[in-house]
Each structure stands twice: as C-alpha cells, then as structure tokens.
Amino acid sequence: xxxxxxxxxxxxxxxxxxxxxxxxxxxxxxxxxxxxxxxxxxxxxxxxxxxxxxxxxxxxxxxxxxxxxxxxxxxxxxxxxxxxxxxxxxxxxxxxxxxxxxxxxxxxxxxxxxxxxxxxxxxxxxxxxxxxxxxxxxxxxxxxxxxxxxxxxxxxxxxxxxxxxxxxxxxxxxxxxxxxxxxxxxxxxxxxxxxxxxxxxxxxxxxxxxxxxxxxxxxxxxxxxxxxxxxxxxxxxxxxxx
Numbered sequence: 001x002x003x004x005x006x007x008x009x010x011x012x013x014x015x016x017x018x019x020x021x022x023x024x025x026x027x028x029x030x031x032x033x034x035x036x037x038x039x040x041x042x043x044x045x046x047x048x049x050x051x052x053x054x055x056x057x058x059x060x061x062x063x064x065x066x067x068x069x070x071x072x073x074x075x076x077x078x079x080x081x082x083x084x085x086x087x088x089x090x091x092x093x094x095x096x097x098x099x100x101x102x103x104x105x106x107x108x109x110x111x112x113x114x115x116x117x118x119x120x121x122x123x124x125x126x127x128x129x130x131x132x133x134x135x136x137x138x139x140x141x142x143x144x145x146x147x148x149x150x151x152x153x154x155x156x157x158x159x160x161x162x163x164x165x166x167x168x169x170x171x172x173x174x175x176x177x178x179x180x181x182x183x184x185x186x187x188x189x190x191x192x193x194x195x196x197x198x199x200x201x202x203x204x205x206x207x208x209x210x211x212x213x214x215x216x217x218x219x220x221x222x223x224x225x226x227x228x229x230x231x232x233x234x235x236x237x238x239x240x241x242x
Contacts, residue, residue: 093204
C-alpha cells in the first residue's frame with residue numbers, strides 16, 4: 001500500500017505526514033516512486049505506473065504530495081485497495097499568511113504583507129480554493145481532514161487516521177507519536193527552523209485587513225477574468241516553464 005499525505009502548500013501536510021509515519025512500518029520510498037526534486041514526495045509524472053505497481057501490494061510506503069489536478073486525483077482514486085490518501089485542508093486565510101512567511105524566507109524579494117497579498121497572495125488563494133474543490137468529491141480511499149481539527153483534537157484525529165489504515169493504537173502509542181512530532185520538537189531537529197513557524201489557528205487576524213478579507217471571500221465564490229489571468233501567469237505558466 002502507498003499512503004500519500006496530501007494537501008495544498010502550507011496547509012499542514014508535513015505535520016500530517018510526520019504523524020502518519022508513526023502508525024506503520026513503512027519501507028523507504030523506492031526511487032522510481034519519488035519526485036525528481038524531493039525524495040520524500042511522490043513523483044506526479046509517475047502516478048500511472050505507481051498505482052499499477054506490484055510493489056504497493058506487498059510493501060507499505062509513505063509519501064508526501066501537493067497533488068491537485070483532476071486527472072492525477074482520478075488516477076489515485078482508481079486503486080482503492082492499495083492507495084490511501086490523506087487530504088488535509090486549512091483555512092485559506094491562515095494558509096496565505098503561512099505562505100507569506102515562507103515566501104520572504106526563500107526569496108531575496110521581501111515585501112510587506114500588503115504588497116505580497118495584492119501581488120501574489122490573492123492568486124495563491126485561487127490556487128488553494130481550486131485545490132480543495134478538486135478533491136471534495138473523492139471519498140472512497142481518501143481521508144479528508146483539516147488543520148483545525150488536527151490542531152484542536154490531535155489524539156482523536158490521529159486515532160481516526162489509524163482506523164482508516166486498519167491500525168489499532170493504544171493511548172500510550174498515540175501520546176508518544178504526538179509528542180515526537182510536536183512543532184517544538186520538529187523545529188528543534190530541523191535545519192530550517194523558520195519552516196515550522198507558529199502552527200496556530202487564526203493568525204491571519206494579525207495580517208489581513210478588512211479589504212483583503214472581503215477580496216478573499218469573493219475569490220472563493222467567483223473569479224473574474226483578471227483573477228484567472230493573474231493566477232495563470234503566476235502559478236500555471238511559471239510551473240510549466242520551470
């Protein structure tokens with residue numbers, strides 16, 4: 001079986017993957033399953049071969065993913081017995097703030113949040129909304145979670161993760177997995193401490209203005225032509241050329 005911890009960027013999929021890692025004895029992800037850029041990520045261009053592979057019938061693997069295109073989702077959904085996806089969502093407002101802090105840590109251009117929002121963030125919101133919508137109708141081999149539910153009830157959500165995989169955990173095991181993967185522990189052990197920031201719910205209140213929130217509400221309901229063009233130029237076209 002291959003288990004994929006999936007979610008939109010900065011929505012909690014890294015934390016989700018770390019928790020899942022403690023549930024089973026996973027084998028190292030084979031090289032032919034891996035993304036070309038990150039060995040812990042599943043290779044999107046290899047999904048068709050992975051879902052048909054005999055290896056996922058005899059071994060258990062864990063991978064991370066940021067998969068959102070409908071044809072890729074349908075491929076994963078085509079093998080319900082050997083492919084399990086954990087799809088995590090997050091309040092788009094908090095995800096945007098988290099993306100901003102990632103943005104200013106990896107780029108030489110370090111704008112104010114206001115500049116970031118109107119140039120990049122609002123188009124990131126379009127991507128996040130599209131991402132979540134594409135997954136909502138897939139249920140059979142997909143466990144839908146949210147950053148908020150995982151944060152508010154980590155033991156209960158972890159137990160549900162285990163049940164979805166057919167694994168039984170006792171209370172001590174649950175507590176040990178949670179403790180080993182607390183944001184404090186993970187930050188201490190990471191060379192990129194800035195990557196694991198606050199992990200809080202509602203931090204957007206410290207960043208978003210009323211006009212930004214109103215803009216986000218509209219974007220999640222309907223995109224106009226300029227919204228679509230900006231999104232395409234910043235995310236889709238850039239990715240296709242990289």
